[in-house]
Amino acid sequence: MRSYLAAEGLDVAEAVRQGALVLSSSQNHLVNGAFDVDNMLDMLEAAVKQALNDGYRGLWATGDMTWELGPKNGLGNLIAYECGLEDLFHQYPALSGICQYHIDTLPASAVDKTLRTHRSVYINEMLSRLNPFYGVDDAPAPVESADTHKEMVGWLRAQEC
Known part of the structure; x- marks a missing residue:
């Protein structure tokens, strides 16, 4: 991801240093290895609020959903999460994102x-x-x-x- 952003002209190191770019592979949204819908939605809501409080115009997030679901593959929670996320997009117009699916x-x-x-x-x-x-x-x-x-x-x- 870093190399793609740098190729587009972004000073990745500076953006990370300023807190304008956060690249993370943590899976804090998983609870005991399972995808937790409420935890993930709460984390996104807190992140967009923090971005706005920090003076940014919004938050753009993306995630590879196969990876996001974790090792216990929480497909049963997937639709509940996607519907909750759509609600967040409406509640917080400053939040944008892409859920990546590999069909x-x-x-x-x-x-x-x-x-x-x-x-x-x-x-x-x-x-x-x-x-x-x-x-x-x-x-x-x-x-x-x-x-x-x-x-x-x-x-x-x-x-x-």
Whole structure:
């Protein structure tokens, strides 16, 4: 991550020294190795409040969800977390973020459900601010025959945003 940021022109060492950039691989959000939804949401809420108190305009966070879920793979909590996170995005407009999903390593049903929890989705290099699958419980409305996450992702990739 550091090398990518540096390649884009960011003085990574200075940003870290100032506290403007925090790169962490800690898993403090896990409780006894298991993903804890409330703990993670509380940590994000505290972090955005701290960023604002420190004079920043907001907080941008990202996480690799396969890694974030921890060794005990808390897929059962994943949707509750994503829905809670969407609520935080609305409660704190200064909070932005990307949950990274590797569609080839997570169960299809998990990716399918998470695509429905956020108003915006970012796939590869494309941001869709109006996710047509947001809040749709069953088959996605814009794709008549889509019943898999790969078809949903394919449909989103084909759209002009």
